[in-house]
Amino acid sequence: MKFxxxxxxxxxxxxxxxxxxxxxxxxxxxxxxxxSAPNLPMALAFATYLxxxxxxxxxxxxxxxxxxxxxxxIHPDLHFVFPVSSTKKVKAxxxxxxxxLTEWRKFLIEQPFSDLSVWSSYYGGEDKQANxxxxxxxxxxxxxxxxxxxxxxKIMLIWLPEYLHRFAANGILKILEEPPEKTLxxxxxxxxxxxxxxxxxxxxxxxxxxxxxxxxxxxxxxNYGFSSEEAGEISRxxxxxxxxxxxxxxxxxxNTQKVFADWMRSCFKMEFDQLVRQADEFHxxxxxAQRTLxxxxxxxxxxxxxxxxxxxxxxxxxxxxxxxxxxSKVMVADRLSRISGKVDEALYHLERNGSxxxxxxxxxxxxxxxxxxxx
Ligand SMILES: [Zn+2]
Numbered sequence: 099m100k101f102x103x104x105x106x107x108x109x110x111x112x113x114x115x116x117x118x119x120x121x122x123x124x125x126x127x128x129x130x131x132x133x134s135a136p137n138l139p140m141a142l143a144f145a146t147y148l149x150x151x152x153x154x155x156x157x158x159x160x161x162x163x164x165x166x167x168x169x170x171x172i173h174p175d176l177h178f179v180f181p182v183s184s185t186k187k188v189k190a191x192x193x194x195x196x197x198x199l200t201e202w203r204k205f206l207i208e209q210p211f212s213d214l215s216v217w218s219s220y221y222g223g224e225d226k227q228a229n230x231x232x233x234x235x236x237x238x239x240x241x242x243x244x245x246x247x248x249x250x251x252k253i254m255l256i257w258l259p260e261y262l263h264r265f266a267a268n269g270i271l272k273i274l275e276e277p278p279e280k281t282l283x284x285x286x287x288x289x290x291x292x293x294x295x296x297x298x299x300x301x302x303x304x305x306x307x308x309x310x311x312x313x314x315x316x317x318x319x320x321n322y323g324f325s326s327e328e329a330g331e332i333s334r335x336x337x338x339x340x341x342x343x344x345x346x347x348x349x350x351x352x353n354t355q356k357v358f359a360d361w362m363r364s365c366f367k368m369e370f371d372q373l374v375r376q377a378d379e380f381h382x383x384x385x386x387a388q389r390t391l392x393x394x395x396x397x398x399x400x401x402x403x404x405x406x407x408x409x410x411x412x413x414x415x416x417x418x419x420x421x422x423x424x425x426s427k428v429m430v431a432d433r434l435s436r437i438s439g440k441v442d443e444a445l446y447h448l449e450r451n452g453s454x455x456x457x458x459x460x461x462x463x464x465x466x467x468x469x470x471x472x473x
Pocket of ligand 1 (some may be wrong): 143149150151152153159160161162163164165
């Protein structure tokens, strides 16, 4: 993780970089932010910066040996502690961070802007209450007493210290107050009120707010492949939460699949009453849903082509595969390319604010005709 992976928040980044450059880094810092704020990514980016071999004025270099390891979260001087529970594979007595490091690194790569519930289902904890056990505090002390062997700093990142078992919290007080030389604690919390005052008093607070709307648009387009219109609309309703934005897009897709299947059926059967009704519905839905349906159509046409040419490369659910298999009987290669062209045109007109109803009807008739034409 680098600072540039996090949109905005420039004054916080500046303050952290300044401290690192002046070698005045507080030995225990609390990255505090409300749920869905990017405080975990911020602490990770800071860790990367601190051990970078050629840090720039605004970010880590991203290329040195330390950065390469930090980007994969495998730097030997970056230690992690996070809430876990027993799972089907891991017994309660072994439920410490160390047992879940592989999953944790993958989680950080795939879903760094996330929360505890996503993490719990990720490592297989399901509904069990995750916490940071008292055994973990012994591990913390053991890990930190080993000499730093690569970087400038040895860093202990504790995610959600509010889940520290009371004994674990007490167990780390001493080392938190007087850590070995060049050892830093980065605590990342969503709920500082749940923290022991003895921990709070030993840390310096770095407040990380949620993304504002502009920052969300930047994150969604740059990191998650949203179009700028889609990002604009979703960022208005996702309250600064990347997770929420991704879920909204996913739900939109679920519904889209059904609407798409109904639509194609009506085209194939040439049910004109039905197509007019669907055009009305399309017209009434918002711009995001309209674009999503057309882009989804392009996506399905490509999947059909893939199914016909290299079926082994198809990665879809069994249900979708069944649909594609049937759809492919009608959608032979030549028809696929003709219809793709029509959908591209429809998207073009929609972007330029043509009447959604007319665009949809026109497209439906083209698709219906193409389905009947000789292939
Ligand atoms: Zn570097």
